[in-house]
Amino acid sequence: MKDDNFLKENNARHLWHPMGHPADSLENPPTIIKGADGSHITDIDGRRVVDAVGGLWCVNLGYSNDVVKEAIAKQLYDLPYYSAFAGSTNPTAIEASYAVRDFFAEDGMARCFFTSGGSDSVETTLRLARQYHRLRGEPTRTKFLSLKKGYHGTHFGGASVNGNNRFRINYEPLLPGCYHLPSPYTYRNPFNETDPAKLAQFIAQAMEDEIAFQGANTIAAFIMEPIQGAGGVIVPGETFMPLMRDICDRHGILMISDEVITGFGRTGDWTGARHWGVKPDMMSTAKGITSGYFPVGAALMSEKVADVFESDTTGEGAIYHGYTYSAHPVGAAAVTACISETLRLDTKTNAAARGKQLYEGVLKLAEKHDIIGDVRGGHGLMTGIEIVSDKAAKTPMDMATMKGIHKTTYEAGAMVRLGAHNVLMSPPLTITEGEVQTILDALDAGFSTV
Numbered sequence: 001m002k003d004d005n006f007l008k009e010n011n012a013r014h015l016w017h018p019m020g021h022p023a024d025s026l027e028n029p030p031t032i033i034k035g036a037d038g039s040h041i042t043d044i045d046g047r048r049v050v051d052a053v054g055g056l057w058c059v060n061l062g063y064s065n066d067v068v069k070e071a072i073a074k075q076l077y078d079l080p081y082y083s084a085f086a087g088s089t090n091p092t093a094i095e096a097s098y099a100v101r102d103f104f105a106e107d108g109m110a111r112c113f114f115t116s117g118g119s120d121s122v123e124t125t126l127r128l129a130r131q132y133h134r135l136r137g138e139p140t141r142t143k144f145l146s147l148k149k150g151y152h153g154t155h156f157g158g159a160s161v162n163g164n165n166r167f168r169i170n171y172e173p174l175l176p177g178c179y180h181l182p183s184p185y186t187y188r189n190p191f192n193e194t195d196p197a198k199l200a201q202f203i204a205q206a207m208e209d210e211i212a213f214q215g216a217n218t219i220a221a222f223i224m225e226p227i228q229g230a231g232g233v234i235v236p237g238e239t240f241m242p243l244m245r246d247i248c249d250r251h252g253i254l255m256i257s258d259e260v261i262t263g264f265g266r267t268g269d270w271t272g273a274r275h276w277g278v279k280p281d282m283m284s285t286a287k288g289i290t291s292g293y294f295p296v297g298a299a300l301m302s303e304k305v306a307d308v309f310e311s312d313t314t315g316e317g318a319i320y321h322g323y324t325y326s327a328h329p330v331g332a333a334a335v336t337a338c339i340s341e342t343l344r345l346d347t348k349t350n351a352a353a354r355g356k357q358l359y360e361g362v363l364k365l366a367e368k369h370d371i372i373g374d375v376r377g378g379h380g381l382m383t384g385i386e387i388v389s390d391k392a393a394k395t396p397m398d399m400a401t402m403k404g405i406h407k408t409t410y411e412a413g414a415m416v417r418l419g420a421h422n423v424l425m426s427p428p429l430t431i432t433e434g435e436v437q438t439i440l441d442a443l444d445a446g447f448s449t450v
């Protein structure tokens with residue numbers, strides 16, 4: 001490894017960073033994270049802070065899980081790669097598919113299709129949803145419904161169902177036939193409704209109207225996150241996802257639960273859909289499936305969907321979709337080890353307890369800091385804080401101030417993430433009580449600078 005001076009001099013000079021402006025990265029070089037342990041990260045200058053971001057909503061087991069690390073290292077020596085395209089497979093892929101199926105059995109998931117990450121998993125569910133309807137003899141079902149504020153990755157399909165125009169405008173035209181419903185966002189919504197149950201009813205009506213307008217027989221699937229993550233940690237009321245499920249059922253529309261963040265314990269249950277008592281038809285997963293230690297995702301299909309493919313005798317059920325790294329042996333080894341560690345450590349239980357502590361702690365901070373407009377969370381370790389410059393007018397805080405809050409919070413001991421004027425947190429599910437307190441103290445310091 002080159003020395004620190006070399007690293008600093010070359011920081012962002014040859015690398016374009018996702019979700020960043022290349023010119024801005026050159027002017028304000030990104031923080032170089034050199035090491036990590038437990039729930040902490042250490043930067044190139046030796047500053048060690050609690051990682052309230054969990055890498056990128058993904059390091060669910062923290063940074064020190066040797067079981068997963070050893071499984072990865074061993075597999076690199078046994079078989080570093082072999083293709084899983086039809087005709088060949090590998091032992092760890094078979095084992096991982098068994099572990100994944102078992103983990104999601106209670107959600108009604110019966111088959112998995114491995115990918116290289118969340119965007120791939122979303123793309124897989126969207127494409128297979130269309131193929132499912134063709135196989136059933138309804139090829140007109142090609143459209144997709146989704147929610148505003150939703151984040152479904154950056155492939156063209158995912159960006160098309162994405163509900164935030166920042167991820168869309170520069171890349172248009174996107175996929176035709178994608179329609180967006182209001183988000184269950186009580187702080188701001190077109191109905192001025194603050195009651196989650198009433199808001200859910202308004203959105204359900206909007207969905208019924210859109211389906212009637214488009215024609216149910218043109219709609220393939222509805223995709224949603226059980227708790228919207230990147231859009232600002234938007235937690236729907238309890239009735240919301242069941243209502244959406246019911247509408248999908250009545251109109252023959254597949255329901256895809258995008259569990260890239262919410263899967264594997266983050267919400268305090270093993271999946272977000274289970275948290276709301278819903279069984280979707282398909283799920284997209286990634287992140288916590290390997291705790292971020294290796295890039296893997298998985299699209300999951302219910303028995304209902306699987307049956308249509310597996311009973312096809314025309315040949316049209318062949319899946320002409322997939323990735324060189326689908327069912328990668330090293331990734332698969334990481335998946336099996338990670339699922340086994342996730343269950344052994346029962347990370348969902350700690351996520352629920354520490355999530356409550358973090359949420360309640362931030363609510364207390366909101367009593368002290370007027371710039372906190374809205375606090376969202378309370379369901380596991382996903383917490384969002386919406387920062388405003390005028391509480392009555394709900395004016396979003398300017399980005400220069402947000403960056404100042406971020407910097408001070410970091411210097412006071414915690415890395416948080418900014419999503420526009422929101423502070424977003426998703427620490428490792430293994431985080432301790434003391435570490436959550438460190439995050440709260442650091443936030444207090446960050447907010448105090450404004």
Ligand SMILES: Cc1ncc(COP(=O)(O)O)c(C=O)c1O
Pocket residue numbers: 057117118119120122151152153154225229230258259260261286287
């Ligand atoms: C809900 C959701 N879906 C899809 C994605 C895309 O995943 P990836 O960045 O691994 O492609 C993300 C990423 O944060 C996500 O939060």
